[in-house]
Amino acid sequence: MLTHSALKGSLPNRFRELWDEIAPIGRDAGSGGYLRYALTEPERTLRAWFREQADRRGMPVAQDGNGNLFAWWGDPAAGDAVLTGSHFDSVPHGGAYDGPLGIVSAFLAVDELRAAGVTADRPVVVAAFVEEEGARFGVPCLGSRLLTGEIDVDRAAGLRDQAGTTFAEALGEQPAGADPALLGRFAAFVELHVEQGRALVDLDAPVAVASAIWPHGRWRFDFTGEGNHAGTTRMADRRDPMLTYAFTVLAANKEARLRDAHATVGRVSVEPNATNAIPSRVTGWLDARAAEAETLYGLVEAVRTKAADRAGRDGTALTCTQESATPLVAFDRGLADRLAALLGAPVLPTGAGHDAGVLAAHLPTAMLFVRNPTGVSHSPAETATDADCAAGVAALARVLEELACR
Numbered sequence: 001m002l003t004h005s006a007l008k009g010s011l012p013n014r015f016r017e018l019w020d021e022i023a024p025i026g027r028d029a030g031s032g033g034y035l036r037y038a039l040t041e042p043e044r045t046l047r048a049w050f051r052e053q054a055d056r057r058g059m060p061v062a063q064d065g066n067g068n069l070f071a072w073w074g075d076p077a078a079g080d081a082v083l084t085g086s087h088f089d090s091v092p093h094g095g096a097y098d099g100p101l102g103i104v105s106a107f108l109a110v111d112e113l114r115a116a117g118v119t120a121d122r123p124v125v126v127a128a129f130v131e132e133e134g135a136r137f138g139v140p141c142l143g144s145r146l147l148t149g150e151i152d153v154d155r156a157a158g159l160r161d162q163a164g165t166t167f168a169e170a171l172g173e174q175p176a177g178a179d180p181a182l183l184g185r186f187a188a189f190v191e192l193h194v195e196q197g198r199a200l201v202d203l204d205a206p207v208a209v210a211s212a213i214w215p216h217g218r219w220r221f222d223f224t225g226e227g228n229h230a231g232t233t234r235m236a237d238r239r240d241p242m243l244t245y246a247f248t249v250l251a252a253n254k255e256a257r258l259r260d261a262h263a264t265v266g267r268v269s270v271e272p273n274a275t276n277a278i279p280s281r282v283t284g285w286l287d288a289r290a291a292e293a294e295t296l297y298g299l300v301e302a303v304r305t306k307a308a309d310r311a312g313r314d315g316t317a318l319t320c321t322q323e324s325a326t327p328l329v330a331f332d333r334g335l336a337d338r339l340a341a342l343l344g345a346p347v348l349p350t351g352a353g354h355d356a357g358v359l360a361a362h363l364p365t366a367m368l369f370v371r372n373p374t375g376v377s378h379s380p381a382e383t384a385t386d387a388d389c390a391a392g393v394a395a396l397a398r399v400l401e402e403l404a405c406r
């Protein structure tokens, strides 16, 4: 068991020591990015690391029926616990910090409190939520949506990855779905996360408190046409879905710029996907985000309408399916202001989704952001300095003490 006197060296050094234990796990040597898809071997290794960290600290670990892990500092039977943590999974070739920083920082923050002799009146619980990115099964924040009942459990169970494996098969059991008894034992949730932007660089501050998460969602656009030979089919005779798809991507880009919103088509699949074959089907996934819901849905409707109009001219067909949606998340303002005053930190909105965005509808929730000098995320270029990560740990420890000690 990690004894409190074992806290040696500076906090940045302790951060680096713990960080280096997970840094190689799931890292792609070619890109330098991470391939940590939920419930695949690298993420399972991180889940084992989570259990080992909890064991070292004498923190009992429980996995809920949905694949989320919880490590308890304090009596697991007690209620009113303060929950913290984040996720291990990554987007393809994602950055090192998006997710794991919140979990490593949570364990280190508990170390800080224990070393300072703090006796919490409430349990502090470190969480690792499963499939936050939706990179394997397509729906973001799957673990926290299951815990809170925000997704139909049968739909979640049947979600398939690109190899055809269902979430239930990967989990090894039918997910349990909503768990109000577990959720009811938490009084608040605080997620620490690397900033996915440059606001803290511009503000010259290491840590910020979140005010809101923009409304955002994912829409699947299926374009179907007539597969045919690339060499023998006259241009006038074609019903080429790639044409309608390309037009739609340009329309999404233009409509987002007009609305000061964000639209991204980062994933596409083509059938039969051959250089010398006109495609029969092209599927693109639109990730759309805006500061207000009205702008967001106006953007998507404009893109869908223009795409359908173009499909009519190309002789192709379009189906548009919404796959996930997150409404505007306004974090508990009293809590955000209280933490901002406690830390002397700025308060910022974000366009990035988080498990905190799901839990915020069910319990008082806050987020802390740690400065990212590049501002880049969902890319190997994502970074954070040890000094700022240590400042994040110290801030999280301060917040947990504030919330866990009456």
Ligand code: HGY
Pocket (backbone or CB within 6 Å): 132, 133, 140, 351, 352, 353, 354
């Ligand atoms: O997509 C997001 O905004 C988050 O990083 N999962």
Ligand code: MN
Pocket (backbone or CB within 6 Å): 087, 098, 099, 132, 193, 353, 354
């Ligand atoms: Mn994240």
Ligand code: MN
Pocket (backbone or CB within 6 Å): 091, 098, 133, 378
């Ligand atoms: Mn992310």
Ligand code: MN
Pocket (backbone or CB within 6 Å): 087, 132, 353, 354, 355, 356
């Ligand atoms: Mn998140």
